[in-house]
Amino acid sequence: MKLSVLLAISLLRLSTAEKLHLVRQDPSLPSLLRRLGNDRTRLHRMLSFLSDEKAKACFFGMSCYPATLAQLENPPFRLLYTGELPQPSDHLLTLCGTRYPDGLGSRLSYAFALEASANGCALVTSNSRGSDRAALYACLDLGTPGYVVCDAGLATKRIQANSLLTHANVISPFEPDDQAIPFRCLARNVVSTALGLVTVVLQAPLHSGALACATAALDAGRDVYVHEQALQSPTLGEGGLALVGMGCPTFSCYAELACSLDWSSSVQLRQTSSSDALYRFGSAWYSLEYD
Template identity: 30%
Template sequence: MADAGLFPEAARAAVRDSAARLRLIRTPTIGPVTYRQLLARFGSAEAALDAVPLLARRGGGRPPALADPRAVASEIARVADLGARHLFIDDADYPPLLAQLENAPAALIARGDLAFTRRPCVAIVGARNASAAACRFARELAVHLGEGGATVVSGLARGVDTAAHVGALGTGTVGVIACGIDVVFPPENAALQEQVAAQGLLLAEQPPGTEPRARHFPFRNRIIAGLSSGTVVVEAAPKSGSLITARLAGEAGREVMAVPGSPLDPRAQGCNLLIREGATLVQNADDILQQIGPIDPRMVRTPVNGYEGQPLLDASDGVRRDVERLLGPVAVDELIRQSGHAPAVVSMVLLELELGGRLEKHAGGRVSLIG
């Protein structure tokens, strides 16, 4: 508030910039990677908003319907009323490990103390219908990890998640939810969610008022994995969200750990499978702390005041034809090699096609042309 009084124009510019960023982020066809490309190319969210319709037409499609500025203004007011704040990916206090993900959320909504993300973070995840023994183990594990200086991260779900948060309340915990910051799921965790926000940190990617949907949980899981140096699975079925979190952690280059269980218990099969596939077997907090080790601050880089990498370069009609002719499905690196054009130019063509609704993305980083 002091800044607003001393530097009113700068404060107004900051408000406009935040609103413009949210308009980009809340536009359904603009994901985290596209958002970062637009900011890198145009330097500001306001300039990117002005450019999106032209880029979409260059890509041969109709301009996307940008988010309603009135809805964005309402979201900003609602977040402030909740005692929360928007946290953009190039803010200095954006969680540093999460910022390393290629698809890191362009914005988070945070309630609580962001300092907990600057400590070594360990995710503890597991079955919602976990056994009493698994819940007790997760709770005690969280207590000992906190005593060892780690922040415990989990998803505020039933079972193992709940036990992990309860165990870490006194030392530091981060809850990541798949709904709006003002929505509680499951309902019985209302008091716990409030405690996490008051004593630790509560994070949401979805706008306030958003009810949890099945498609939201994998996005939530990538945040849990991305925040953490390592992920521990305490109890999980072979096909479960916990294994998705473990897979995402592995893909991000983080430690994947699992607690072994009886082969007669279906809830232990996921953990035993992870161990068979190379996850580290852990039995106590010391095993986990030894595995993740201390974080060297020099190894953690957070984009601040802009985006790293070269801005995208405008492409000629000839380059667009070359790129469209080669779209396969094909990996982007291979597309660049075969086209013979600069990566920044090819990336610009792909951005135009995506904004025009003519680019389809496939597993393994491959892309193809629609229509």
């Protein structure tokens, strides 16, 4: 089926199941354009954006569509992305943390992301500041792209101007020029937690986006784990404590989490002095030890 037809169907005000049913009816593009009316300009914009082949599109029902995301009750029908999409063999781990961590929270995010990525985890983060940005620095330093789910369209300045994203696999369920507004941030949380097989919560205050992300993971039936070090802050750890009160387990280090998940932990992170370290974040230096 032509890309223009699939994009046109993606713009109709229908559920994903209804859109998939329409795809199977093999509608013509002219009939879809009549249904779109003035919205056909949005179709032309997406076709123009995709014409330079820097970004690609994937639709629900295709073999490239992430299997974990397809488990949602109403998954996005259309994904625009750069780089690659997750593979069924990936150990997808979604990382949630506040946009305003303290120094401990930022270092914790970097160190955990570095060790998890070194052990073969495919991290799922967002384009937000704070904890997610620290995790992206770890992915960049290690040379592992990870997956970034955006709260805006791929053509927006918010995404285009973020130099960290040039090294990542970037995914957006939105149209190219869609700006980040609250409901899109919430929708992004649903997608990012559905992508991951498991969600790890770092510093998360009450009433924060990080806590909303963890709640979305629980709603999607995902296991949610809380890092013990993230609970040390009286305010930045309140959301994590609330999750623990709901029954979410805690863990002290990546190796402990990996043991619970039966994932590899053959690479250990060590905080060390600058003289023998390969990785630095702020004033902290780290090295990786391979078994």
